[in-house]
Amino acid sequence: MAVLQMQRISICGLKKDRKAILEKIQSLGIMEMNQVAEDEQGFEKMDTLNARISFEKKAQTAEQALAVLDIYAPKKKSIFASLEGKPEIEKSKFNQAMDRKDEIIKNAAQILKKERSIAETKGNILKLENQIEMLDPWLNLDVPMNFKGTKKTTLILGTVTPDVTTDMLYEKLAQEEQLEGVEIQTVYADKDVVSLAVLCMNTEAQAVEDVLRTFGFARPSRLTHWIPAKKVEMLETKIRMLEEQIVETENVIAGYADAREELEIISDYFRMRAGKYEVLGTLPQSERTFFISGYVPEKAVPVVKKAIGEKFDCVLDIEELKEEEEPPVILENNAFSDSVEGVLESFGLPKKGEIDPTTVMSFFYVFFFGMMLSDAGYGALVALACFIVLKKFPRMSKSMHKSIKMFMFCGVSTMVWGILFGGYFGNVVDIVSQTFFGKTVTIPALWFAPLDNPMKLLIYSVGFGLVHLFVGLGMKGYMELKEGKILDFFCDVVLWYIFLAGLILLLIPTDIFASLAQTEIVFSPFMSTLSKVLAIGGAVGIILMSGRDNKNPALRIALGAYDLYNVTGWLSDALSYSRLLALGLATGVIASVVNQMGSMFGKSAVGVIGFVLVFLIGHTLNLAINILGAYVHTNRLQFVEFFGKFYEGGGKSFEPFKADTHYVDIKEEK
Amino acid sequence: MFDNLGIVFALTGAALSVILAGMGSAYGVGVAGQAAAGVVTEDPSKFGKVLIMQLLPGTQGIYGLLVAFVTLNNIGILSGKPADLSGAQGLMILAACLPIAIVGLVSARHQGKTAVASIGIVAKKPDQFGKAMLFPAMVETYAILALLISIMAINAIQF
Numbered sequence: 001m002a003v004l005q006m007q008r009i010s011i012c013g014l015k016k017d018r019k020a021i022l023e024k025i026q027s028l029g030i031m032e033m034n035q036v037a038e039d040e041q042g043f044e045k046m047d048t049l050n051a052r053i054s055f056e057k058k059a060q061t062a063e064q065a066l067a068v069l070d071i072y073a074p075k076k077k078s079i080f081a082s083l084e085g086k087p088e089i090e091k092s093k094f095n096q097a098m099d100r101k102d103e104i105i106k107n108a109a110q111i112l113k114k115e116r117s118i119a120e121t122k123g124n125i126l127k128l129e130n131q132i133e134m135l136d137p138w139l140n141l142d143v144p145m146n147f148k149g150t151k152k153t154t155l156i157l158g159t160v161t162p163d164v165t166t167d168m169l170y171e172k173l174a175q176e177e178q179l180e181g182v183e184i185q186t187v188y189a190d191k192d193v194v195s196l197a198v199l200c201m202n203t204e205a206q207a208v209e210d211v212l213r214t215f216g217f218a219r220p221s222r223l224t225h226w227i228p229a230k231k232v233e234m235l236e237t238k239i240r241m242l243e244e245q246i247v248e249t250e251n252v253i254a255g256y257a258d259a260r261e262e263l264e265i266i267s268d269y270f271r272m273r274a275g276k277y278e279v280l281g282t283l284p285q286s287e288r289t290f291f292i293s294g295y296v297p298e299k300a301v302p303v304v305k306k307a308i309g310e311k312f313d314c315v316l317d318i319e320e321l322k323e324e325e326e327p328p329v330i331l332e333n334n335a336f337s338d339s340v341e342g343v344l345e346s347f348g349l350p351k352k353g354e355i356d357p358t359t360v361m362s363f364f365y366v367f368f369f370g371m372m373l374s375d376a377g378y379g380a381l382v383a384l385a386c387f388i389v390l391k392k393f394p395r396m397s398k399s400m401h402k403s404i405k406m407f408m409f410c411g412v413s414t415m416v417w418g419i420l421f422g423g424y425f426g427n428v429v430d431i432v433s434q435t436f437f438g439k440t441v442t443i444p445a446l447w448f449a450p451l452d453n454p455m456k457l458l459i460y461s462v463g464f465g466l467v468h469l470f471v472g473l474g475m476k477g478y479m480e481l482k483e484g485k486i487l488d489f490f491c492d493v494v495l496w497y498i499f500l501a502g503l504i505l506l507l508i509p510t511d512i513f514a515s516l517a518q519t520e521i522v523f524s525p526f527m528s529t530l531s532k533v534l535a536i537g538g539a540v541g542i543i544l545m546s547g548r549d550n551k552n553p554a555l556r557i558a559l560g561a562y563d564l565y566n567v568t569g570w571l572s573d574a575l576s577y578s579r580l581l582a583l584g585l586a587t588g589v590i591a592s593v594v595n596q597m598g599s600m601f602g603k604s605a606v607g608v609i610g611f612v613l614v615f616l617i618g619h620t621l622n623l624a625i626n627i628l629g630a631y632v633h634t635n636r637l638q639f640v641e642f643f644g645k646f647y648e649g650g651g652k653s654f655e656p657f658k659a660d661t662h663y664v665d666i667k668e669e670k
Numbered sequence: 671m672f673d674n675l676g677i678v679f680a681l682t683g684a685a686l687s688v689i690l691a692g693m694g695s696a697y698g699v700g701v702a703g704q705a706a707a708g709v710v711t712e713d714p715s716k717f718g719k720v721l722i723m724q725l726l727p728g729t730q731g732i733y734g735l736l737v738a739f740v741t742l743n744n745i746g747i748l749s750g751k752p753a754d755l756s757g758a759q760g761l762m763i764l765a766a767c768l769p770i771a772i773v774g775l776v777s778a779r780h781q782g783k784t785a786v787a788s789i790g791i792v793a794k795k796p797d798q799f800g801k802a803m804l805f806p807a808m809v810e811t812y813a814i815l816a817l818l819i820s821i822m823a824i825n826a827i828q829f
Contacts, residue, residue: 346800451740454822579814582733585821589736596748625732628725633814635800636807 003356003651005298006327010036010291013314018283018290021314022276024307025292027666029658030300032328035282036293043291048281055274058105062267063662065108066260068115072250073257085395088665089265097265104266107259114253118246125242128235131222137188137195138220138228146223154205156198158217162191169196173211179204195220264663272659279657294657295327326352330654337362339406342399347639348649355479357647361638364468365406368637370413371464372583372630374450375591377425378623379414382407395665410630420447421584425619426591435599436608450585455516457581465577466504468637469570472645473497479646491545499538500570505531539564573641579633587626594618676755680745683767684738687820691734691774691813698727698782705786709793716792719799723789726806730770730778733817737770740824759829766823773816781809 009031013021025031069075078084097104137159138145149155166184173179183199196217200208209217224231284291296304301318309316321327329349331341337359350356373379386408390401418424422445433441450457477493507513509528514520523531547559594614601610643649659666706720741763746753755763784806791802 343800346798451825454825458818458822575815576811578818579811582814582818582821586729586732586736586817589739590732593735593739625725625728628722629729632726632803632807633810636804636811639800639804640808 043284059270329651349651376418383411476646502534676760679760683764694775694778695731702785769816
């Protein structure tokens with residue numbers, strides 16, 4: 001249980017070695033860069049922005065090419081892909097790819113070019129399809145659309161809205177304008193548009209069109225010199241050709257599938273170089289030398305010394321951190337406790353001066369989680385599933401590994417609680433034996449069944465909660481003692497312990513407690529005097545001492561009284577642990593509901609199948625929702641009740657300068 | 671007449687706890703689901719996280735079901751041999767069901783709204799998932815307290 005001690009390492013080396021040294025630091029991945037502001041003359045920072053951008057661009061090109069490959073030559077991924085982690089490759093393979101980097105990037109560019117050409121072709125197809133659509137109303141016309149007419153007649157093509165009928169047009173033309181030599185043919189009609197072919201005398205053409213315009217007659221915007229049906233046929237042939245072209249291009253892209261691995265490596269290669277140049281840009285450099293500084297965990301210092309100090313001509317300076325420095329935080333815990341580090345991180349890493357509560361928290365975490373889920377069957381299932389996943393995917397990311405390990409421990413704890421409370425998939429043993437064998441068999445609870453005696457479990461839940469809270473207060477005391485604040489320790493921690501212990505002792509012999517616990521506890525006169533002394537002594541102490549920073553005695557007492565009011569906070573904190581009981585009951589009761597529903601099919605072959613189906617679906621749902629509930633509420637108990645007593649968090653996590661790869665890990669040569 | 675209605679009152683209590691708590695959860699999960707769907711359209715990789723957020727207001731409905739089931743079991747409706755309840759006993763069971771029914775309804779609605787806000791956190795700062803999850807969980811405390819009282823009261827009623 002510890003926050004690792006950090007030290008500052010400063011390296012002053014020759015400029016010719018700078019890239020080699022940076023590469024070494026990057027591959028070690030144990031140093032967080034933190035340059036000291038150097039305003040000394042002769043030191044300048046190098047502008048690496050352009051180089052960096054060009055590397056990032058190349059990394060992106062490779063990445064985009066990979067995305068294209070995923071579309072046209074999809075790689076089979078199992079549903080567990082996210083657990084598998086990055087594959088490890090040999091350094092030699094990496095170097096091979098590096099030697100061919102220009103060629104690989106060219107390939108990537110080629111893939112992207114093909115992809116663009118596909119997009120363009122698709123755009124062209126869309127244009128052609130639009131043209132076909134525009135020809136739709138004219139498909140029945142058997143002359144080319146730009147057909148002007150014969151020697152004496154003129155053909156006018158155009159569309160009107162469907163509410164205009166040919167009769168209306170004839171009437172208007174004949175009666176009002178005396179234009180009689182007109183032939184109107186409906187070529188096409190649907191609910192939006194009616195297309196007309198109007199044939200009239202050359203001499204009357206203008207007049208006829210003017211009349212038609214009053215009805216909203218509009219000429220088509222595009223005229224083809226082909227018969228429309230023929231034109232459509234031609235367009236369709238063209239589309240087919242383009243589609244074939246697309247398929248061909250797609251096949252060409254799919255042919256690059258073998259290049260996937262190289263692309264992945266090269267994308268990571270350029271990403272690493274970009275990272276290196278980013279750091280390089282922050283280093284102060286003189287004409288011949290350069291300067292690196294950063295944080296390294298104390299125990300990794302010898303590694304850095306050996307890898308850099310002994311291999312290069314440089315000065316390596318190690319110093320303790322200064323008072324005002326806020327070093328990055330890295331936690332180190334035993335194999336059991338480090339599994340809940342992720343939970344702590346999601347609240348906040350310890351800030352400077354705080355201790356790492358992971359170890360203490362881990363025990364309570366697993367304990368409470370198991371109590372909330374409390375079913376031997378569910379616990380065994382969860383623990384087993386997590387164990388298999390851990391064994392099967394050893395290369396998953398570290399944080400994922402930790403969380404799955406945490407759920408494995410929680411599963412074991414759930415199993416233990418399940419055995420204590422007699423829950424095995426709810427009451428499946430009872431139901432199955434009763435329904436299918438006609439004789440009720442019950443696995444007895446090792447301790448007691450919560451539904452039979454919820455009050456007892458409620459008292460235990462609050463009791464466990466009080467232990468949790470007292471440990472939290474103890475952690476506060478430990479931190480204060482470590483900083484040498486003896487008076488604070490006494491006033492903020494010891495007095496509260498005395499006061500609360502007194503209150504609890506006062507509560508136990510009362511009627512209320514007796515009715516809850518269903519047994520009456522009678523204290524000896526000594527004990528009852530002791531409880532009163534503790535409670536009153538603690539209360540007086542708190543009233544007198546809490547406002548000790550204040551000179552004004554009246555204000556000091558008032559502040560003390562206000563602090564004493566915090567006892568209500570303790571009450572609500574303790575009651576909050578009743579969720580241990582409630583969630584445990586919820587799991588068990590819903591599991592019983594599922595079993596009961598399953599048994600309703602009766603004792604027959606259908607009954608067995610029905611039972612198995614209901615069992616599988618029901619328990620899967622119940623398990624899922626209750627794991628979620630147990631996880632959320634265990635977190636809450638830690639974050640709100642436990643951390644509320646002593647822990648703030650807010651530390652910055654240790655982010656070493658390392659090879660920040662996306663696709664592969666490179667095996668270090670020994 | 672009144673004494674014949676005991677079992678009816680008890681059943682009403684069981685029904686109310688499922689109906690009201692279920693309505694609350696349906697609303698809560700509904701609004702949270704809308705927000706979650708919005709996040710997934712932008713970034714499908716956050717599906718797992720926002721799904722958990724969406725599920726948080728769903729527990730009240732389950733608590734309601736739980737209380738209803740314990741009630742039905744206790745009054746013997748499930749086994750086909752309804753207990754002979756007096757009117758007063760029936761009303762007591764009805765009263766015992768009310769905490770989870772009413773608090774379930776109200777807290778699930780509020781938890782749903784809080785879940786929507788927390789989904790907003792996940793959308794913008796996915797690394798703050800742990801803290802985001804805590805806000806809806808705070809609301810749930812009161813549903814848990816109500817559940818506790820409902821279950822203890824139902825178990826304590828003798829007949």
